Amino acid sequence: MRKTEASKDLPAVVFVVDDDISMRDALTDLFLSMNLNVEAFETPAAFLERARSDRHGCILLDVRLPGLNGLDFQSHLDRIGNQMPIVFMTGFGDVPMSVKAMKAGAIDFLIKPFKDQDILDAVAVALKRDLARRRRSSEMKAVQELMRSLTPRERETMLAVAKGLMNKQIAHQLGISEVTVKLHRGSVMRKLNVRSVADLVRMVELLNEDRDSPAP
Missing domain, CATH: 1.10.10.10 (Winged helix-like DNA-binding domain superfamily/Winged helix DNA-binding domain)
Incomplete structure (x- = not known):
């Protein structure tokens, strides 16, 4: 797996979860070309084991995964309190699945093959939303501390x-x-x-x- 070195100078991280190695490599190259930190994982289990969920970033998640599928993983992340924005990818034009994902808070649902600009735009929206969420969370903690x-x-x-x-x-x-x-x-x-x-x-x-x- 190829990824950038962890760096405090690059706060945004795109976490790619896809069992297709060619897709992981292509997305890694794309995000690196845009000077974005990227970490790629073959399975949700690998993401949970190695990814730092406290980092500013978003998750680029394939729907069709062996074992725990993308939608089930989305629900699991919600249950454990991981609020990182998710952009779904799928090779199947499953409309009901797309609706379910969006209702559960997904940023976008992209059908493979997608254009590079489409995925970059979706990730940009996701990172912006995550930054706003983190700033709001920080502000809330500061207010709670003052209230005490x-x-x-x-x-x-x-x-x-x-x-x-x-x-x-x-x-x-x-x-x-x-x-x-x-x-x-x-x-x-x-x-x-x-x-x-x-x-x-x-x-x-x-x-x-x-x-x-x-x-x-």
């Missing part, structure tokens, strides 16, 4: 402010004075390092989105 610095009362005040309640309303709701509400608001803004209520609302929305997201 709040006291229970400060958190209650924050949620009330995010709902658009005035100090007087928050004081009534929490059974405290308006002066105390103002103190809590100021403390919340400092601890969360935000300068406006709009920024505070965005943080709360991020937390709500994370809470409402289905568990892997």
Whole structure:
């Protein structure tokens, strides 16, 4: 198997999973020519054993594989929490299979033989989506860390402010004075390092989105 050397200078990796060695080699050459890191695997098991799923990248996955097929592997990755975007490849124009893959979150479903530009375009979309996902995840972790610095009362005040309640309303709701509400608001803004209520609302929305997201 040919692949680039792991490098921190090349954050994006295209993981190719296809049992056809000629296809693996052709795709490897194509991505290397575009200065992309690429790692190729014959089976899903080989990918799970050797690939670093924490890397920024995407998976180029053949549907027809011996043993665990591509769609089953997609479901398995979802169950173990691997959210790397997937581009499917197949030599068969199976429309129901394509629909199922796309509904499960696949970026694209390409029928072999495909044009080089088609696969490059699909991979570009996948890498862009993965980068956005990783940035959002990093942002979420930072927000969660800041939230841990709040006291229970400060958190209650924050949620009330995010709902658009005035100090007087928050004081009534929490059974405290308006002066105390103002103190809590100021403390919340400092601890969360935000300068406006709009920024505070965005943080709360991020937390709500994370809470409402289905568990892997």
